[in-house]
Amino acid sequence: MSMVAKRPFITDVSIEKSIQILADPNVSYTLLYWDIFSVGATARELLAFGNAKWSNELVHTSRVGVNEDPWEEGKIPTPFGVIPVLKIVSPANEEVLVAESMVIEQYLAKKFDLFGDNEWEDLTIRGLYSNIHFFLERSLTKMTWIVPERRKRGTEIFLQHFLPEFIKDHEMHLKANGSNGHYIGERLSLADIHLANVIDHFAHLPIASLIMPSFEKSDLISKVRANVERHPLIAAWRASEEWESLRQGSFACYKKSALPDEDAEAMGLSKEE
Template sequence: MTVVPSSTSTSLTFAQMSELAAAKGNTLKLKYFPFHGMVEAARFLVYTSGEKYEFVHPEAWPEDKVNTPFGVLPVLNIITESGDNLELAELAVIENFLAKRSGFLGNSVWEESIISMIVSSTSTVFDKYIVMVIRSPDSIRQELLDRWLDLTLPEWIKYHEQYLINSGNTGYYLKGSNEVSLAEIKTATLLPAIMKIAEKREYFSEEKTPALFKVLETAKKHPEYARWLASEEYKDYTAKNIALLGF
């Protein structure tokens, strides 16, 4: 079995790789399964990057695990104009890289850190659902789902509502901001799925969770995000997500 190296550009220095990765005119290839899963925000950032792009799906999984840096998806390949292949794995790293290139990661090191903190919190609550519930044996899945619904999710709702209210309840996580960042995009991409999973608990409404609803509406009004939601690619992934996962 052949293991593909993490980058075919092993002769390049990190300084050269950094310059090539930041340049325009690259082709972005994001590899993940053919549904939204956790990567809708990353796909949006690829879509709105202004670069040529391709959403790639594994042909054989888990056999293809050996051809990824850490045996997981997503993987982002950046094909430069000179033909070099730069590779990144791990979703949080891919999101931050793409968000920074496209102006969705704030305007300072501190803003970047706060946005990353918020995204980490939102990613974690959904990660726990995937790991605890989706990947659990059928015999204990309902018990673990109830635990996630009764304990994990209400805490996320409580603290995000409070954080947003403390920030002015404007639809933006950063106080005084009027720019959509990865923080709003990440919440907007996962919130509809979370609402569907928890619909019987009636946790969400404009009365109960007004701040989170305002974030969702703020993201939807962003021109590029609205264009993504209207795209055929988005609709196709949504249909496959519903068929596979029910949301």
């Protein structure tokens, strides 16, 4: 039985000290998350984009349910018993915790100037980002991590309704900005980076061949993805051995979400997929 541990935000590091740490330009960052992309991918890419001093603290998906798994034995406490968690570490090794992926990503985006130049751009980028994020969450809860006998129906609904509607909406917004491969203006924003990473998430699913062609056929969305991938700091991160290890971990983890053989065959998937 899982004994996942929890801990409060308020610890022996005072609130006043925490405020000082958050304002310190010399902090480092540690992202606590599974050894896969999923909802940790955007935060990692933001840290790379910001040229921050950071590291991964990985919880290994292959160890879940196995004896001596530190996560299930309650040896990795977090505010809500879930990850990701961002640890902001002072030069004196004092920590401030940021919990929940959306909060982490928006904190880092603000830190690295990815919310635009004015309040309108800020609000618009946040709205686009939120829509992209809940598209991912909807796929996880309605299609990927559900009981096997319901996955085929969940996948059909996703492919027939959620995916085309998402692409249509986002092509509209990208076209309104001049079809230049950015949501706002002519530079990267949180929305751009999040979109690229959410698309990458789908590329690592057993049903990727059913999903990815829809993204790839969209020139407007493909431009965003290309702009993100060609940024020098992001490209360097994606060329690293650590990134490749997370990529392989994602393939391995999501094999568990595969459709039952009969349903996969009915949807035209090969056994290799």
